[in-house]
Amino acid sequence: MKKLLTTVAAGAMLASPAFADLMFPDLSYRTGPFAAGGIPFSDGYQDYFTLLNQRDGGIGGVPVRVVECETAYNTERGVECYEATKGDGALVYQPLSTGITYQLIPRATADGIPLHTMGYGRTSAVNGEVFSHVFNYPANYWDAASVMINVLLDENGGSLSGKKITLLYHNSAYGREPIRTLETLAAQHGFTLNLLAVDSPGQEQGNQWLQIRRDRPDYVLFWGWGVMNQVAIQEAINIRYPLENFIGNWWAGADHDVASAGQAAAGYRALNMNRLGDMPVFAEIQQHVIDAGLAAGDGTNLGSVLYTRGMYAAMLAAEAARKAQEIHGVADITPAMMRDGMEALEMTNARMDALGMPGIGPEFAVSCGDHGGTGQAIMTQWNGTEWVTLTDFIAPDDSVTGPLVLEDSAAYAAEAGITPRNCNGS
Amino acid sequence: MPDQLIFAMEVTLNGLLNGVMYALVALGFVLIFKASGIFNYAQGVMALFAAMTLVGIQQGRVPFGHLINEIFGTDIHYFGWEVPALAAILLTALVMIGFAILAQRFVFRHLVGQEPIILFMATIGLAYFLEGVSDLMWGSEIRNLDVGLPQGINDSIDAVTFNLFGYGFFIDNLDITAAIVATVLVAGLIAFAQYTKQGRAMRAVADDHQAALSVGIKLNYVWVLVWSLAGIVALVAGIMWGSKSGVQFSLSLIALKALPVLMLGGFTSIPGAIIGGLIIGVGEALFEFAIGPMIGGATENWFAYVLALVFLVFRPQGLFGEKIIERV
Known part of the structure; x- marks a missing residue:
């Protein structure tokens, strides 16, 4: 009898439908040379989904399940993480690495799973006609380069003619991304562009900073990540380079980047793709996630630059999932539906207000042909104790970045044998 | 004087000082290799572990705080005191000696007489173990x-250089300090090896394990001594x-800078590590x-x-390495 009951119970368990959930993989890096940036981002990403589960019961009534996989910012391990998790119903991948992104673009496209590479990855993925499953809203590296030049144009009475600008960059696919845009902008605005590469991880930059000291460029634009950021800022202080003329991109403007230099780094500027400072959503995360002992980390990163960005990334993913549920009329969405939701995503100020994140990012609408958003960014500055926002969202020069996107995406389509979709009729 | 020549002089001076920093890492490798024939892959991670421990002690952090909090549901991160730099350095040196004793007792004592490749593999395992322990003990965040x-x-x-050449040279005070510390360290190590009983025992073991054993030198003791010294060099x-x-x-990756220094200077020479680093x-x-x-x-x-x-092609044992002559 006991055996019979056990068999019936086991059969019933097998026959009953599995509990639905929305699976969001988190390809994080909490170890390795880039952990200092990976940890707060992953904490923010996971904590926002936990908040949705605790406060709202998930998205559209379906609980969210986050599966974390450690990549150590290593491309091979990132691909392994993708392969290990993709069969588990993964809705969207955010690898937080340009190297991993380049490897995942063809794989994810073939598997029908969308990629969201927010402010990193392959810039020309903006072109949705070629990159059907890759999204890089709200901004990309070419936007960042253009916004930087727009800021400098504004500060120099609209002309950079005769100025010397140095790009100090991580010698990798990531670091080389802005070069074409800056070369085009240099030709257009008449400034001299000098390129200085730093080998990964960037612990040694003495020779590069000696050259900067000799050349005395008017501005140094900076594409760094990990230890390269802290070393560069310290070297700039050492040679007494005017820090307000040293401008990092959004991966070189986090709290830990300036922590070791502290007060001495006051004046250093960096772009950001999202607003900083206190927001109502932080109090909710504190109450429902951190105080409840459910935080991904120890809760100390709440509100930091990269925590905020991770949370913003999760919010954009959640909103796209919500949109997908709305379009398809089902709560338990598939990766293909998620892609549709991402392509129809529209972020408005009213919606960001309602989510407790007023103005966290620019307003933008994604479409079949445009997967990149508006490309706007803000300029921030380290004042010695905290990052302060200097400007509102600034637009890039689309007349420069647009043709480059078309050219590069066309080259990729030819190389990968992709026939671009026709988005005009959609 | 042409500008390019002046700039080259500045670059050369900075290169020399950078070389001292490389030599500091290479020294740890040389000490262990000379005494035991082990190429210690873990030397870079030992530098990371030592620095993390130093900061942890200085700031009064609770070791394994995250793990303790996770298991017991507590919320402790600091003891509530701060330790002066010098005291923290001394305490960290003691931790490195403790590490040397544990490594010797639990790993290398069991591998005496094994092939060099086995010992090398053991140090790879030790490196990854220490990397994990370091993370678990002090966390992965950047510490000041x-x-x-x-x-x-x-x-x-x-x-001075501005008055001489019309262009002031950039030399980092930290690099000058490192050069002074490295000089004192090397002089101390050479004096220790030449003039103390322990140092002579170390040299005897380096020359011939079997002969040293036959005259009553305790191999385990000497190896602990050498690993302790390498730990202190890693701390510096x-x-x-x-x-x-x-x-x-990233601190653990500085070991990669020591490899060409060792190839050039030789694996068994302390002056070789210095000269190799400078070159x-x-x-x-x-x-x-x-x-x-260009x-x-x-x-x-x-x-x-x-x-x-290039140096290897002409001098495989390195500039100061011992030439191996094997008679058949």
């Missing part, structure tokens, strides 16, 4: 290391490099200065190895 070392441009050198390297960039995982430091700096801009820059990492390979 401040033991009061001066940093930034040396104004005196700047002023960790302080110097960590002061530049903050203490973080690599100057060579890579001048190459980056003169050729780098080929896209960022040449330092690979050029150091090219330089070392």
Whole structure:
């Protein structure tokens, strides 16, 4: 009898439908040379989904399940993480690495799973006609380069003619991304562009900073990540380079980047793709996630630059999932539906207000042909104790970045044998 | 004097000082290899571990705090005190000695007489173990290391060279400090090896294990001694490099800079590590200065190895290494 009951119970368990959930993989890096940036981002990403589960019961009534996989910012391990998790119903991948992104673009496209590479990855993925499953809203590296030049144009009475600008960059696919845009902008605005590469991880930059000291460029634009950021800022202080003329991109403007230099780094500027400072959503995360002992980390990163960005990334993913549920009329969405939701995503100020994140990012609408958003960014500055926002969202020069996107995406389509979709009729 | 020549002089001086920093890491390798024939892959991670421990002790952090909080549901991170830099350095040195004793007792004592490749593999395992322990003990965040070392441009050198050449040289005070510390360290190590009983025992073991054993020298004791010294050298390297960039995982990768230094200077010579470091430091700096801009820059990492390979072709044992003559 006991055996019979056990068999019936086991059969019933097998026959009953599995509990639905929305699976969001988190390809994080909490170890390795880039952990200092990976940890707060992953904490923010996971904590926002936990908040949705605790406060709202998930998205559209379906609980969210986050599966974390450690990549150590290593491309091979990132691909392994993708392969290990993709069969588990993964809705969207955010690898937080340009190297991993380049490897995942063809794989994810073939598997029908969308990629969201927010402010990193392959810039020309903006072109949705070629990159059907890759999204890089709200901004990309070419936007960042253009916004930087727009800021400098504004500060120099609209002309950079005769100025010397140095790009100090991580010698990798990531670091080389802005070069074409800056070369085009240099030709257009008449400034001299000098390129200085730093080998990964960037612990040694003495020779590069000696050259900067000799050349005395008017501005140094900076594409760094990990230890390269802290070393560069310290070297700039050492040679007494005017820090307000040293401008990092959004991966070189986090709290830990300036922590070791502290007060001495006051004046250093960096772009950001999202607003900083206190927001109502932080109090909710504190109450429902951190105080409840459910935080991904120890809760100390709440509100930091990269925590905020991770949370913003999760919010954009959640909103796209919500949109997908709305379009398809089902709560338990598939990766293909998620892609549709991402392509129809529209972020408005009213919606960001309602989510407790007023103005966290620019307003933008994604479409079949445009997967990149508006490309706007803000300029921030380290004042010695905290990052302060200097400007509102600034637009890039689309007349420069647009043709480059078309050219590069066309080259990729030819190389990968992709026939671009026709988005005009959609 | 032409500008390029003046710039080259500045680059050379900076290269020499960078070379001292490389030599600091290479020294740890040499000490262990000389005494035990082990190529210690874990030397870079030992520098990271030592620096993390130093900062942890200085700031009064609770070791394994995250783990303790996770298991017991507590919320403790600090003891509530701060330890002065010098005391923290001494305590960290004791931790490194403790590590040497544990490594010897639980790993290397069981591998006496094994092939060098087995010992090398053991140090790879030790490196990854120590990396994990370091993370678990102190966390993965970047820590600010401040033991009061001066940093930034040396104004005196700047002023003197400006008066001489019309261009002030940039020399980092931290690099000057590192050069002084390295000189004292090397002099101390040489004096220890030459004039103390323990040092002579160390040299005897380095020359011939079996002969040393036959005259009553305790091999285990000497190996603990050598690993302790390597741990203290790793601490010094960790302080110097960590002061530049903050203490973080990348510190463990400085070991990669020591390899070309060892190839060039020889694996068994303390002066070789210093001279090798200086040659690599100057060579890579001048190459980056003169050729780098023509080929896209960022040449330092690979050029150091090219330089070392060139030396290897002509002198396989390195500049100061012992020439191996095997009679059949």
